[in-house]
Amino acid sequence: MPAAPTDISPFLEDASGYRGSAERVFAPADVAEVRAIASEASGRRIPLTIAGAGTGLTGARVPRGGWVVSLERFRQIEILPGRARCGAGVLLAELQAAAAKTRQFPGPNPTESAASVGGAISTNAGGARSFRYGPMGRQVLALEVTFMDGRTRRYERGDKVDFPYRTVPAPRTTKNAAGYTLHPDLDWVELFSGSEGTLGIVTEAELQLYPEPPAILSGVVFFPSEELALDAVDFWRPVPGLRLLESMDARALDFLRPKYTGMSARARAALMIEQDLASEDDPEIDRWTERLAVQSALEEDSWFGFTAADRERFREFRHALPAITVDLGRRSGVKFSTDFAVPLEKNREMYTYYRQRCEETFPGRYTIFGHIGDANVHVNLLPRPEDADLAERLMEDFARKVVALGGTVAAEHGIGKQKTNLLKLMYSADEIEAMKEVKRHLDPQWLLGQGNIFEF
Ligand SMILES: Cc1cc2nc3c(=O)[nH]c(=O)nc-3n(C[C@H](O)[C@H](O)[C@H](O)COP(=O)(O)OP(=O)(O)OC[C@H]3O[C@@H](n4cnc5c(N)ncnc54)[C@H](O)[C@@H]3O)c2cc1C
Structure with a gap:
């Protein structure tokens, strides 16, 4: 053997x-x-x-x-x-x-x-x-x-x-x-x-x-509110050549601020994008300037780049958040995290429900981020240890709603043993x-x- x-x-x-x-x-x-x-x-x-x-x-x-x-x-x-x-x-x-x-x-x-x-x-x-x-x-x-x-x-x-x-x-x-x-x-x-x-x-x-396409525009677009970011998701999802659409809520950005000190204090939500380009002079770049204006994004505060190093920098920015929440959960033993997805047309309804129920139950002790392009955001609850049962019940409540909307209780992490x-x-x-x-x-x-x- x-x-x-x-x-x-x-x-x-x-x-x-x-x-x-x-x-x-x-x-x-x-x-x-x-x-x-x-x-x-x-x-x-x-x-x-x-x-x-x-x-x-x-x-x-x-x-x-x-x-x-x-x-x-x-x-x-x-x-x-x-x-x-x-x-x-x-x-x-x-x-x-x-x-x-x-x-x-x-x-x-x-x-x-x-x-x-x-x-x-x-x-x-x-x-x-x-x-x-x-x-x-x-x-x-x-x-x-x-x-x-x-x-x-x-x-x-x-x-x-x-x-x-x-x-x-x-x-x-x-x-x-x-x-x-x-x-x-x-x-x-x-x-x-x-x-x-x-x-x-x-x-x-x-x-x-x-x-690889000839060029790629990548960016972290900041918004003054989550509502504006949700509007932008609906408008941007069909953009031809868009290959990445990820989101972070206000609390996610707050988690990252100590590490990313350059982030604007006005930023209360972010969408990350990657877009295939025919070249670095592609007129599509100017269209993004227009798109940011139409969606009232914080254009001056947003980050853009064209190189592989830029993409890696933005990937690290995305990775830093789950790394922090995974680590917090392991240390406290009381992190609850969803991996649900709903049909795309139900994204806003589900997101609004998540936020409303989290605010009612665990104000300030949660974060919502992830693959919003696939209507698969991760809700992370960070309750006090004595509230673990309440968090468990909220997770189940979310799961029931997701299923009622035609969604899945495991979009990408699997069921495992937990x-x-x-x-x-x-x-x-x-x-x-x-x-x-x-x-x-x-x-x-x-x-x-x-x-x-x-x-x-
Ligand atoms: C910070 C962070 C971010 C993450 N982001 C994402 C993300 O964006 N998307 C996502 O989907 N997941 C994400 N994950 C979860 C994780 O990375 C994925 O579930 C990944 O696919 C697991 O791969 P692994 O090799 O670590 O598998 P393991 O954890 O070792 O195993 C996972 C399962 O696969 C089975 N398995 C492993 N190898 C084989 C094999 N050769 N044959 C048959 N079965 C096998 C195991 O038995 C087990 O059931 C993230 C995790 C962390 C910590």
Whole structure:
């Protein structure tokens, strides 16, 4: 059997702070070793949890006993025109850097670029550019997977699932990572995307790459109010060539002010944009000046740039916020964070509801930010420890409203072990049973990713 890493403690938690336990951690070097681990675990009925980079926010890669298999040694990258072939352990930052050398890029761009390719596929991760390119699952052209019976298979996009299954209707959102995708005419790549390490071990993937446009305008546009920013979202969403549309509310900006001292005191909301350009003289640049004026944005205070360094600076600005709230939550143990999405036309209704209920219940102790282009903003509650139950109830209230509007309780982070209660709000018992039938078909002993998606 392949050697275990000497220190197993990093594998016993993820970025959510959820903690577990394991007997052993394996870091196989190749597919033959992965097969050997799966077969041995299967023969001895030992639960097996698959570890990516551990940036997940739902406890999904955290074991509840048994063995862990880490894909950290699957690091090969081959960049080809229009596609990248990568090992499951390749980090998104590594993929982006390798693709950039050929003037290509992978689509979605999740905010946490320390995530692995295998983890991002398995959570169907989204990102700032999912607004234009869709979530991670949509980028997958082919997958290599090892099942618990020791079989390894390669699936191309379009290879249809070849066993009977019952269909489950999907939410009317642009992203979904709640339970299995089970639409008619399903292919294997779709089934594996977002399956949270419960169906098989992904060892390699081929991912779509896109050519870099000749130039890109990127910016952080500040507004004197959230209402004006919400108006701008509706006007800007259809702008041709717009590939990123993200938001931050007033409290998010307040969190960032100590680090970004140059930010205007008048700024009470921000939208981040990226726009493809034909060149750095593209007339589209002047149109942005007009758009800012029409939407009453704080033009003089806003930040714009054209270079990769500018984009990275703005990405760091976006990343700093979840990094702060994730850290606050881990330290206090009482952070509540949503990953809901609603149909695009319901964005404003849901956002207004979030803000009104948060102001009533936790005035000043919350922040709303994220992928507003996909109607997938994250509400973060930072209650006092004694208010944890109240926060829990508010989260559930939000989830019920989201579902009533045709949305999803997990747009991009998955259900993991921490949100299994939410799955039942979104799907009927019979629909969840249809998902469990798929799980039992591919992992009859229910050893892989125990506790993920379904209560166990
Ligand atoms: C600051 C911050 C910002 C974030 N921003 C975003 C964002 O913008 N968008 C977004 O979607 N997420 C975001 N996340 C969440 C996280 O980065 C994603 O969920 C990411 O996809 C997890 O990847 P990972 O490699 O860390 O997976 P892990 O946490 O290690 O695992 C996640 C799940 O994938 C499974 N898995 C991992 N590798 C494999 C494999 N090879 N085969 C089968 N299953 C596997 C695991 O078993 C587990 O169920 C953010 C997290 C942080 C901390």
